[in-house]
Amino acid sequence: MITIALKGIDKTFALLDRLERQQNQVLRQAVIAARKTIPVLVERQFDQEISPEGSMWKPRKDGKPGKLLAGLKSGFRYQETANSVVVSHDKFYAKFHQTGTQKMTDRSFLPTEKIPKSWNELRVAVKQAIDGVFHVR
Numbered sequence: 001m002i003t004i005a006l007k008g009i010d011k012t013f014a015l016l017d018r019l020e021r022q023q024n025q026v027l028r029q030a031v032i033a034a035r036k037t038i039p040v041l042v043e044r045q046f047d048q049e050i051s052p053e054g055s056m057w058k059p060r061k062d063g064k065p066g067k068l069l070a071g072l073k074s075g076f077r078y079q080e081t082a083n084s085v086v087v088s089h090d091k092f093y094a095k096f097h098q099t100g101t102q103k104m105t106d107r108s109f110l111p112t113e114k115i116p117k118s119w120n121e122l123r124v125a126v127k128q129a130i131d132g133v134f135h136v137r
Helices: 009-048 094-099 117-133
Strands: 076-080 085-089
Touching: 009 076, 009 085, 009 117
Parallel strands: none
Antiparallel strands: 076 085
């Protein structure tokens, strides 16, 4: 017969128990951190006229000067849910600028799939919030 001793397993189980007890707090703090960070990142997309993925917004076809989508920069709403931040806009046509249409190129201001490198501040903020729950420095 072979006996395998798992030394230190009690500490692992204690950590897992602690994580299970704190999972709601971890999620809540992550959502709060995201809610504070996302508006700053969205505003940056408008200021720089660039998508989160790094593509410059195409210039206006009419050649008029001025900031693109200036009328959309305000009007965003950020709502916390139990496990996410929902981003919406007062103007119904904001979605057409985000995704584009057959006749209009997209000028996205939100990530389209995963969190891009340009939004690393979001990752950092969420990680710091989670570390705060566990008192990690």
